[in-house]
Amino acid sequence: xxxxxxxxxxxxxxxxxxxxxxxxxxxxxxxxxxxxxxxxxxxxxxxxxxxxxxxxxxxxxxxxxxxxxxxxxxxxxxxxxxxxxxxxxxxxxxxxxxxxxxxxxxxxxxxxxxxxxxxxxxxxxxxxxxxxxxxxxxxxxxxxxxxxxxxxxxxxxxxxxxxxxxxxxxxxxxxxxxx
Numbered sequence: 764x765x766x767x768x769x770x771x772x773x774x775x776x777x778x779x780x781x782x783x784x785x786x787x788x789x790x791x792x793x794x795x796x797x798x799x800x801x802x803x804x805x806x807x808x809x810x811x812x813x814x815x816x817x818x819x820x821x822x823x824x825x826x827x828x829x830x831x832x833x834x835x836x837x838x839x840x841x842x843x844x845x846x847x848x849x850x851x852x853x854x855x856x857x858x859x860x861x862x863x864x865x866x867x868x869x870x871x872x873x874x875x876x877x878x879x880x881x882x883x884x885x886x887x888x889x890x891x892x893x894x895x896x897x898x899x900x901x902x903x904x905x906x907x908x909x910x911x912x913x914x915x916x917x918x919x920x921x922x923x924x925x926x927x928x929x930x931x932x933x934x935x936x937x938x939x940x941x942x
Contacts, residue, residue, distance in 0.1 A: 776790050783828070800848075807849045
């Protein structure tokens with residue numbers, strides 16, 4: 764891989780810091796099966812350059828500990844903390860017909876359930892309370908929408924769109940207005 768690549772890179776993990784004192788790297792996987800993230804080949808940076816080649820791995824709580832070719836000391840491992848780890852899309856298995864990678868959502872047109880335009884998917888985030896779609900609408904501030912089956916009832920990757928259902932929160936009733 765090089766900087767002139769045309770193949771899409773998929774972020775499948777991040778470095779969570781050092782593990783132990785012998786130069787092991789703690790990897791936080793984003794894959795459905797956490798142990799599978801290390802089988803897709805060496806990890807790349809966002810430009811496609813190899814930055815981490817796991818040599819020996821083992822599962823640990825909330826991740827994978829790995830001895831890697833490029834990291835020899837605890838200090839090196841700590842210095843790489845928060846680095847995102849990518850692989851070429853071709854290294855990943857093809858999703859089933861009813862599945863997709865989150866990266867497939869980026870750029871899709873957003874349509875409301877009533878058919879009105881809603882913008883375009885800019886990114887998918889997980890801040891700890893569930894997945895959120897970041898949606899950009901021309902002339903407006905970007906906004907977030909939950910990525911759940913109820914909130915996003917239809918995803919059409921081939922058609923280039925998703926349908927979302929915006930549900931307004933129920934009216935808040937103050938203590939004095941209760942019956």
